[in-house]
Amino acid sequence: MQQEIPGGREEPGQHLWQRLPPNPLAELRQVAEERERAGQVLRRLEIGEPNFRTPQHIVAAAIASLQQEAQTYGPSGGWPWLRELLAEKIRRVNGYEVSAANIGVTVGGTGAVQLALLATVGPGDEVLLPDPGWPHYYRQLAIAGAKPVPYPLDPASGWLPDLRELERRVNARTRLLIVNSPGNPTGAVFPRELIAALLDFARRHRLLLLSDECYDELVFEGEHVSPATLLTATERERGTFIGVYSFSKTYAMTGWRIGYLVAGQVLMRSLSQVLDASYTSLPLATQRAAAAALQGPQDCVAQMRAAYRRRRDQAIALLKRYGRYEYTPHGAFYILVNIARKSGDGHRARPARSDGSAREQATAFALELLRRRNVLVVPGNLFGSSTVDYVRVSLGADEETIEEGLSSICELCEEGKAHAPGVGEAREHSEESG
Ligand code: PMP
Numbered sequence: 001m002q003q004e005i006p007g008g009r010e011e012p013g014q015h016l017w018q019r020l021p022p023n024p025l026a027e028l029r030q031v032a033e034e035r036e037r038a039g040q041v042l043r044r045l046e047i048g049e050p051n052f053r054t055p056q057h058i059v060a061a062a063i064a065s066l067q068q069e070a071q072t073y074g075p076s077g078g079w080p081w082l083r084e085l086l087a088e089k090i091r092r093v094n095g096y097e098v099s100a101a102n103i104g105v106t107v108g109g110t111g112a113v114q115l116a117l118l119a120t121v122g123p124g125d126e127v128l129l130p131d132p133g134w135p136h137y138y139r140q141l142a143i144a145g146a147k148p149v150p151y152p153l154d155p156a157s158g159w160l161p162d163l164r165e166l167e168r169r170v171n172a173r174t175r176l177l178i179v180n181s182p183g184n185p186t187g188a189v190f191p192r193e194l195i196a197a198l199l200d201f202a203r204r205h206r207l208l209l210l211s212d213e214c215y216d217e218l219v220f221e222g223e224h225v226s227p228a229t230l231l232t233a234t235e236r237e238r239g240t241f242i243g244v245y246s247f248s249k250t251y252a253m254t255g256w257r258i259g260y261l262v263a264g265q266v267l268m269r270s271l272s273q274v275l276d277a278s279y280t281s282l283p284l285a286t287q288r289a290a291a292a293a294l295q296g297p298q299d300c301v302a303q304m305r306a307a308y309r310r311r312r313d314q315a316i317a318l319l320k321r322y323g324r325y326e327y328t329p330h331g332a333f334y335i336l337v338n339i340a341r342k343s344g345d346g347h348r349a350r351p352a353r354s355d356g357s358a359r360e361q362a363t364a365f366a367l368e369l370l371r372r373r374n375v376l377v378v379p380g381n382l383f384g385s386s387t388v389d390y391v392r393v394s395l396g397a398d399e400e401t402i403e404e405g406l407s408s409i410c411e412l413c414e415e416g417k418a419h420a421p422g423v424g425e426a427r428e429h430s431e432e433s434g
Contacts, residue, residue, distance in 0.1 A: 187329020
């Protein structure tokens with residue numbers, strides 16, 4: 001972006017914020033807030049956030065810390081007692097050995113991804129990332145100055161990547177591969193052989209691998225495979241792997257903003273530099289809460305996982321009733337709903353349109369769903385180009401909201417089919433959307 005600056009010189013990209021893609025949900029949220037202010041009760045299925053409260057023993061640990069300890073600065077990578085517990089968690093849940101020195105505590109998984117990108121890629125580098133994928137990857141790559149190169153996940157296989165598509169996109173400038181399993185927005189859990197194949201691909205092309213495992217404890221069927229379990233100890237130490245983890249989803253701690261990353265010794269040195277320069281350290285009370293989460297009973301995690309699984313089953317049963325079931329998410333707490341085709345219609349590619357209307361279709365649908373049914377979802381086009389015909393429904397909401405919200409989606413799809421070939425476009429100017 002060219003910008004006029006005082007003194008008459010033109011400088012490209014003067015300010016970082018000008019390079020950032022806007023937060024894609026902003027427009028929808030604005031409409032939602034207007035409706036709430038007008039007294040409407042919304043069914044919110046857009047938030048990637050558990051509707052559970054943080055378990056009490058975790059909250060109590062933070063309160064005790066605030067009451068009994070000085071809230072000082074701490075070591076930039078996190079307090080050693082927490083890092084020891086995190087190393088134990090990695091062994092217990094993720095199944096590989098790591099020392100406390102190879103762990104850095106971060107501002108959520110978001111902070112972990114940002115630090116990892118800032119420490120490893122920059123202008124001229126290309127980064128392979130899943131499509132559909134978490135929209136923040138794009139925004140964070142814009143901050144790092146590197147180029148996003150999306151690789152498609154295939155709805156026909158339950159949203160798994162096809163290695164041939166990755167091979168097509170890799171070149172001499174590719175530096176890093178982002179893998180996210182269990183995935184947002186798909187809920188797909190990559191099987192062991194696929195993780196092994198992705199690792200092999202990364203090895204052959206000498207890529208760094210960033211494995212975003214923020215939903216590692218939310219798997220309903222099958223197993224969560226951390227790519228690091230398939231690396232040799234030397235490979236882990238040599239540092240081609242970065243693991244990203246979070247307390248947000250596992251313990252219903254989104255607002256506490258705590259996560260962590262794992263990396264080999266060499267990478268850890270640069271990561272620590274960026275971490276120290278970025279925010280010095282996290283609040284002590286938050287780190288005490290995280291320690292309590294790891295040391296305390298884990299049945300809260302099992303209970304929340306069981307609830308998400310029940311909601312997943314409820315969503316699938318409803319979609320089947322409406323003829324819109326397409327796949328079963330095996331982890332995380334999201335489901336993608338196809339708004340353009342019913343089950344059994346196959347995965348025919350949508351004819352390409354030069355005016356970009358296909359990309360906007362899901363957004364138009366989400367706006368209409370909000371205006372006519374008071375239901376808020378995330379349009380699929382915000383996750384990439386593979387999901388322009390989808391909306392994402394979060395199963396972080398309660399059962400009634402899911403039932404009502406999903407029914408509204410399916411009913412609106414049916415209405416759309418009755419008088420328009422493409423779901424959103426013909427109704428963009430319907431009487432209630434003005
Ligand atoms: N990665 C993925 C794939 C996510 O969906 C999220 C949260 N929506 C995060 C990372 C980061 O979450 P947090 O910063 O709350 O740990």
